[in-house]
Amino acid sequence: MKRSKIKYLEAALCCAAVSMAVGGCGNASDDGKIQIEIVQYKPEAANYFSTVEEEFNATHDDIHLKISSPNDAMTILRTRFIREDYPDIIGIGGDINYSYFVEAEILADVSDYEGLQNINQAYLDIDEALELVPTDGIYAVPYVANAAGVLYNKDMFEEHGWEIPQNWGELIALCDEIKAEGILPFYFGFKDTWTCLAPWNSMAVDLSPADTTKQVNRGQTTFSKEYWEISEKYLKLLDYGPSDPFAYGYNDACTAFARGESAMYPIGSYAAPQILSVNPDLNLDSFVMPACDDHDGNTLNSGIDLQFCVTAECKNKEAVYEVLDFLYAEENLQKYIDAQTAIPCKEGNFQLPSILDGMTDYILEGNMKDYQDHYYPSEMAVDAQIQTFLLNKDVDAFLSKFDTDWQRYNRDIIRLVQDYEKEHGTAN
Amino acid sequence: MKNDRERTFLLITIPILALFVCFNTIPLIRGVIYSFTNFKGFGSYDWIGFRNYIDLFTDARVGKSYLFTFKLAVVSTVVVNVLSLVLALGLNSRIRAKSFFRGAYFLPNILGALVVGYIFNYFFTYIIPAVADMIGIEALKSSILSNPSAAWIGVMVVCAWQAIAMNTIIYISGLQTVPEDVYEAGGLDGATGWKQFKYLTFPLIIPFFSINMVLCVKNFLMVFDQIMALTKGGPAQSTESISYLIYNNGMSGGQFGFQSANAVVFFIVIVAVSVAQMRFSGKKEEQL
Amino acid sequence: MKDVMDKKVNTPAMILLILGLSTIIFPLYLTVVIAFKQPSEMTNSISGILSLPKVWSLNNFREAMRITNFWHSLRNSLLITLLTVGLSIAVHSLMGYALGRNKAHSKFYSFVYLFIVSGMFVPFAILMMPIAKQTAELGLANWFGVVVLYVVFYMPMNVLLYSGYLVNIPIALEEAAKVDGASTWRTYWKILFPIMRPMHATVAVLTALAVWNDVMTPLIVMGGSEQNTLPLAQLNFQSQFGTNYNLAFASYLLSLIPILIFYIVCQKQILNGVVNGAVK
Numbered sequence: 001m002k003r004s005k006i007k008y009l010e011a012a013l014c015c016a017a018v019s020m021a022v023g024g025c026g027n028a029s030d031d032g033k034i035q036i037e038i039v040q041y042k043p044e045a046a047n048y049f050s051t052v053e054e055e056f057n058a059t060h061d062d063i064h065l066k067i068s069s070p071n072d073a074m075t076i077l078r079t080r081f082i083r084e085d086y087p088d089i090i091g092i093g094g095d096i097n098y099s100y101f102v103e104a105e106i107l108a109d110v111s112d113y114e115g116l117q118n119i120n121q122a123y124l125d126i127d128e129a130l131e132l133v134p135t136d137g138i139y140a141v142p143y144v145a146n147a148a149g150v151l152y153n154k155d156m157f158e159e160h161g162w163e164i165p166q167n168w169g170e171l172i173a174l175c176d177e178i179k180a181e182g183i184l185p186f187y188f189g190f191k192d193t194w195t196c197l198a199p200w201n202s203m204a205v206d207l208s209p210a211d212t213t214k215q216v217n218r219g220q221t222t223f224s225k226e227y228w229e230i231s232e233k234y235l236k237l238l239d240y241g242p243s244d245p246f247a248y249g250y251n252d253a254c255t256a257f258a259r260g261e262s263a264m265y266p267i268g269s270y271a272a273p274q275i276l277s278v279n280p281d282l283n284l285d286s287f288v289m290p291a292c293d294d295h296d297g298n299t300l301n302s303g304i305d306l307q308f309c310v311t312a313e314c315k316n317k318e319a320v321y322e323v324l325d326f327l328y329a330e331e332n333l334q335k336y337i338d339a340q341t342a343i344p345c346k347e348g349n350f351q352l353p354s355i356l357d358g359m360t361d362y363i364l365e366g367n368m369k370d371y372q373d374h375y376y377p378s379e380m381a382v383d384a385q386i387q388t389f390l391l392n393k394d395v396d397a398f399l400s401k402f403d404t405d406w407q408r409y410n411r412d413i414i415r416l417v418q419d420y421e422k423e424h425g426t427a428n
Numbered sequence: 429m430k431n432d433r434e435r436t437f438l439l440i441t442i443p444i445l446a447l448f449v450c451f452n453t454i455p456l457i458r459g460v461i462y463s464f465t466n467f468k469g470f471g472s473y474d475w476i477g478f479r480n481y482i483d484l485f486t487d488a489r490v491g492k493s494y495l496f497t498f499k500l501a502v503v504s505t506v507v508v509n510v511l512s513l514v515l516a517l518g519l520n521s522r523i524r525a526k527s528f529f530r531g532a533y534f535l536p537n538i539l540g541a542l543v544v545g546y547i548f549n550y551f552f553t554y555i556i557p558a559v560a561d562m563i564g565i566e567a568l569k570s571s572i573l574s575n576p577s578a579a580w581i582g583v584m585v586v587c588a589w590q591a592i593a594m595n596t597i598i599y600i601s602g603l604q605t606v607p608e609d610v611y612e613a614g615g616l617d618g619a620t621g622w623k624q625f626k627y628l629t630f631p632l633i634i635p636f637f638s639i640n641m642v643l644c645v646k647n648f649l650m651v652f653d654q655i656m657a658l659t660k661g662g663p664a665q666s667t668e669s670i671s672y673l674i675y676n677n678g679m680s681g682g683q684f685g686f687q688s689a690n691a692v693v694f695f696i697v698i699v700a701v702s703v704a705q706m707r708f709s710g711k712k713e714e715q716l
Numbered sequence: 717m718k719d720v721m722d723k724k725v726n727t728p729a730m731i732l733l734i735l736g737l738s739t740i741i742f743p744l745y746l747t748v749v750i751a752f753k754q755p756s757e758m759t760n761s762i763s764g765i766l767s768l769p770k771v772w773s774l775n776n777f778r779e780a781m782r783i784t785n786f787w788h789s790l791r792n793s794l795l796i797t798l799l800t801v802g803l804s805i806a807v808h809s810l811m812g813y814a815l816g817r818n819k820a821h822s823k824f825y826s827f828v829y830l831f832i833v834s835g836m837f838v839p840f841a842i843l844m845m846p847i848a849k850q851t852a853e854l855g856l857a858n859w860f861g862v863v864v865l866y867v868v869f870y871m872p873m874n875v876l877l878y879s880g881y882l883v884n885i886p887i888a889l890e891e892a893a894k895v896d897g898a899s900t901w902r903t904y905w906k907i908l909f910p911i912m913r914p915m916h917a918t919v920a921v922l923t924a925l926a927v928w929n930d931v932m933t934p935l936i937v938m939g940g941s942e943q944n945t946l947p948l949a950q951l952n953f954q955s956q957f958g959t960n961y962n963l964a965f966a967s968y969l970l971s972l973i974p975i976l977i978f979y980i981v982c983q984k985q986i987l988n989g990v991v992n993g994a995v996k
Contacts, residue, residue: 044955071951075679076939079848081470083857100682104471191553191574193662194956246663247553247571251959255760274958277755379681381665388664391576408483409683412466436900437825440814444807444871445828451868452835455846462845469845518733521726529733530983531976535740537925538975539747540947540968542954546750546961547743550765558762589739594922598877601918601986605884635880643873646836674841684845691842698837703830 040091041073086313094304095374109137133420142345147302148268154283175240187262188245189253193383202289202301205369213375224399287358300362380409463688480689501648516599537593545657576666602636638709751965780967784949812878836872917985
């Protein structure tokens with residue numbers, strides 16, 4: 001009896017010792033192959049990437065590719081950076097983290113990569129714009145983009161004879177009409193604060209300059225001025241959503257919309273897989289958020305969802321470019337597009353997912369602007385500030401806080417920009 | 429012989445202390461160093477002296493998170509300790525299916541945060557409003573999680589629901605140290621029920637009561653998982669706990685240096701609170 | 717144990733416990749039902765969520781096991797948890813003993829005690845980056861490093877518990893052994909260690925529980941390697957744009973079983989009330 005505890009302990013220690021001896025972490029065998037490692041941040045695409053990894057390794061004798069798609073990749077990347085254990089390629093989004101990584105000189109210049117010639121210039125421009133201060137190099141190869149606007153229930157629209165609205169007036173008229181028929185026009189999942197950004201972004205591209213944040217950093221304008229109209233219009237949308245939109249999360253909203261509880265859902269193309277998992281038979285399509293009073297002023301809200309960057313520490317650039325060539329091969333990219341309802345950043349004859357039908361014209365014309373929130377530092381929690389604003393409905397308070405908080409959270413960036421301009425003169 | 433005893437104690441203490449210093453104190457010191465920089469978590473950084481600390485005391489968001497966290501911690505600690513003491517007494521009394529009950533009441537603590545978050549979200553968003561609608565309670569007809577002034581109650585309920593199991597276990601193990609003959613002697617003096625608890629049982633488990641108070645206050649002040657699972661700081665930033673800010677803005681955002689400063693101050697605050705608590709309960713123990 | 721039969725069952729306590737059980741049965745029911753459903757059966761209506769799944773099939777569980785690489789992750793989780801618990805009981809009880817017996821009369825031990833206990837209040841976020849760096853520098857960016865960190869992280873709580881428990885164990889027991897000529901070290905293992913069994917079980921449960929569910933430490937220490945623990949593998953079910961709750965719930969139910977068994981085994985130890993016998 002007395003000894004039993006000690007015995008457990010001994011047993012545990014023995015187990016550990018044995019498995020330490022037997023199951024030690026296996027390093028890949030030294031067979032002279034070049035090891036290339038990719039860490040990419042979209043775990044939902046893990047299946048796609050493991051297929052790519054297998055196919056690549058089956059067809060290449062000299063390079064061994066390893067792709068990991070961990071959840072919380074940003075934490076993993078950051079801890080690996082601090083350990084100075086850099087993967088060769090990182091797959092990240094075109095957002096402020098990318099800006100930081102460029103600034104921190106973690107990424108390598110890839111302007112000598114030939115595949116860049118086939119990349120859609122609009123997305124290369126977006127990456128260029130994301131750099132905090134202009135640089136000479138190119139630090140990312142865009143892979144796929146997503147787009148945000150309004151998803152709608154096509155069958156419901158056809159049944160009632162509703163038309164796709166072309167401008168703000170038509171959108172409001174449509175909402176009134178839908179409401180009059182006893183149907184909820186929009187569903188919102190504002191309990192998850194990040195969803196507050198979806199309508200925000202897709203209206204911002206129509207109503208404020210693409211480089212609003214940069215203009216503010218240079219002291220040329222204020223958010224109170226640029227975001228006034230968006231804020232007013234956003235409040236208007238609330239009238240057409242559920243009575244307590246802050247009670248429902250993203251998942252609730254996807255489920256409700258999939259079950260036909262609302263006619264439209266203002267969110268991005270990325271929501272399609274979740275919506276279709278609830279109701280695979282839903283006839284889903286999308287249109288560009290018509291926030292402008294004039295149809296011609298409308299723009300598609302599209303940004304880089306996944307791009308590949310080579311780290312500065314990487315020693316085998318040729319091998320890396322070979323891997324990139326494989327990833328950007330049309331049949332592989334098409335597979336990704338089909339699985340994730342994405343928009344390719346490469347030019348070519350790709351079959352776009354049908355839920356993007358309503359946005360295709362804009363994509364083909366290249367009439368699109370990046371998400372404004374890609375320029376917001378995440379710690380400023382603009383999403384939560386928008387949620388607060390939608391609860392309080394006080395435009396003045398919201399925007400003046402936006403302006404003061406912006407100065408506070410971007411102090412280092414603003415100084416960087418000002419230093420740069422002192423040196424180079426105002427760039428425009 | 430005295431030497432043997434002292435030498436043994438030293439031989440035990442020194443290596444374990446060294447291990448502790450190596451993996452707790454040294455990383456902490458490194459972290460404190462970051463709090464004097466504008467480190468983003470990667471890349472280069474500059475020394476900025478006390479700027480982070482000065483910012484901290486003028487940051488309304490940090491101030492708000494302190495208020496929320498302390499409110500949550502105080503209320504949850506009281507609720508959890510009362511309920512888990514009652515539960516421990518119940519589980520320790522003569523009941524049938526003891527093992528079953530003990531196992532069942534332990535479950536909330538092992539359900540993953542994703543599950544707990546989903547179920548309680550559902551509960552607050554759909555079930556409570558529907559029930560309130562049926563019996564006509566106006567105040568509960570909309571989800572409390574969407575109401576900035578009431579959402580903390582939702583967080584409190586979930587924190588308590590999960591924490592009770594752990595505190596109950598500690599109380600149960602405390603109740604084991606109460607010798608059976610104390611009750612027998614007490615029974616002869618006519619001490620039963622509430623009197624027996626107040627004059628016999630409770631004084632004997634005071635050390636466990638103070639451990640539980642300290643652990644509870646600490647756990648609730650450092651609340652993070654439940655916030656992530658339930659509200660992610662919303663609505664209107666009303667449920668941002670201090671740990672949530674530190675993690676979210678420091679690790680996920682680019683404020684690593686600033687949030688390190690926040691963490692340093694927070695550490696000092698919790699130590700102060702806990703020392704005060706231990707002093708207080710230490711005095712109580714002596715009195716009894 | 718016999719006298720339990722003699723005295724009658726405490727009915728009010730039974731009623732209270734059964735009532736309280738509803739707060740556990742209901743969420744558990746939801747978890748089980750959701751774990752068996754398909755994503756297409758998920759709705760926002762109450763009758764929908766409470767209804768039983770259309771088909772009772774173990775497919776979700778099979779799929780969840782495949783995604784998490786269940787047996788492999790389970791092995792890692794078990795290894796880390798058992799080793800941490802074993803080391804915690806040995807190391808922390810010793811430390812609790814050394815500090816608990818001396819902190820009242822020695823300034824040094826009282827300082828060490830406060831120093832270690834205050835380690836409990838260090839926000840983990842501030843340690844994350846330095847720890848990621850330090851474990852890598854020491855070649856501990858693996859499961860063993862995770863165990864070492866756990867032994868350090870849970871030391872404050874366990875030392876607090878052990879030294880609290882020792883207050884109720886009379887020092888006379890040790891003195892009696894000393895008279896017989898046993899060394900302090902021997903006395904500890906022969907007499908005190910077995911006496912503290914209820915506390916060992918408590919510590920085992922609390923430590924095991926904390927370790928079993930922890931994501932952060934393995935994420936920053938061995939994140940990105942092929943080695944996963946169960947909670948790390950379970951992260952695969954959720955991403956920002958979509959969460960498969962059905963598979964996730966199935967997986968959480970699976971990972972709940974080992975720790976529940978561990979608890980049930982341990983809680984019998986908590987109850988044996990060794991102290992009572994020893995004091996007499």
